[in-house]
Amino acid sequence: MSNFSPPISVSAVALDRVSKTHGRGDSAVQALDGVSLVFAPGTFTAIMGPSGSGKTTLLQCAAGLDRPDAGSVRIGTTDLTGLGERRLAQLRRRRVGFVFQSFNLLPSLTAEQNTLLPLRLAGERPRRRVARAALERVGLGDRTRHLPAQLSGGQQQRVAIARALVAEPEVVFADEPTGALDTRSARDALALLRGLVDDGGRTLVMVTHDAVAAAVADRVVFLADGRVVDELCAPHAETVADRMTALGA
Numbered sequence: 001m002s003n004f005s006p007p008i009s010v011s012a013v014a015l016d017r018v019s020k021t022h023g024r025g026d027s028a029v030q031a032l033d034g035v036s037l038v039f040a041p042g043t044f045t046a047i048m049g050p051s052g053s054g055k056t057t058l059l060q061c062a063a064g065l066d067r068p069d070a071g072s073v074r075i076g077t078t079d080l081t082g083l084g085e086r087r088l089a090q091l092r093r094r095r096v097g098f099v100f101q102s103f104n105l106l107p108s109l110t111a112e113q114n115t116l117l118p119l120r121l122a123g124e125r126p127r128r129r130v131a132r133a134a135l136e137r138v139g140l141g142d143r144t145r146h147l148p149a150q151l152s153g154g155q156q157q158r159v160a161i162a163r164a165l166v167a168e169p170e171v172v173f174a175d176e177p178t179g180a181l182d183t184r185s186a187r188d189a190l191a192l193l194r195g196l197v198d199d200g201g202r203t204l205v206m207v208t209h210d211a212v213a214a215a216v217a218d219r220v221v222f223l224a225d226g227r228v229v230d231e232l233c234a235p236h237a238e239t240v241a242d243r244m245t246a247l248g249a
């Protein structure tokens, strides 16, 4: 008799035959059509595809911000399908971080207060030391008291990245994080996101239109009409751009 047992497959996030339709009747749009994907822990994946191919919907379903009509989503070993709204909100606050194209900072809060929001929402005592450490990590240790309006776009996105990592989430989801940034700020933001994976061991899933941004990832997944149609490992920007052209994007 052998003691061999097959390795348990570990995933940070797993989607199994996820489908999602927005709207009803004549205006119904099937945004996702049976998408199955696994994101391994400590990896950086870019999601690309033509406009309307379902990228944001995929990210929102994977992050528990939206519910699929069919199929299932797991974060770690937690199946989101059966979770009620409260448990789902708890999971989003403690185990998931978000970075958006438009930063989504609260204008009346300082960089430090914005950074601490996830901890406040999770009912934890917000500690300034933790916020400062997160802001220092993104190179903004000297901007803790600034309001978003007193920061550049690149700096605001770095506050958003500090906010995404303050609760030490397993997974960070980023939707077009460089879409509103100039080339240099985009490069800085991407380096920080890459660092979350390389130095922090986190899992990153990023939607992007930019082949150069996608080339920072370990893997690129291409969507078209709500389905996974292609994949690249260790991508180069030119190859990514070629695949996008082939998809008519």
Ligand SMILES: Nc1ncnc2c1ncn2[C@@H]1O[C@H](COP(=O)(O)OP(=O)(O)OP(=O)(O)O)[C@@H](O)[C@H]1O
Binding pocket: 022, 023, 029, 030, 031, 049, 050, 051, 052, 053, 054, 055, 056, 057, 058
């Ligand atoms: N709330 C909604 N109500 C109705 N239709 C929606 C809604 N959200 C998305 N859709 C539709 O679902 C499809 C997929 O949208 P989604 O935003 O996921 O695509 P995307 O690939 O992220 O697009 P883009 O690159 O333009 O941001 C699109 O046809 C879109 O118009």
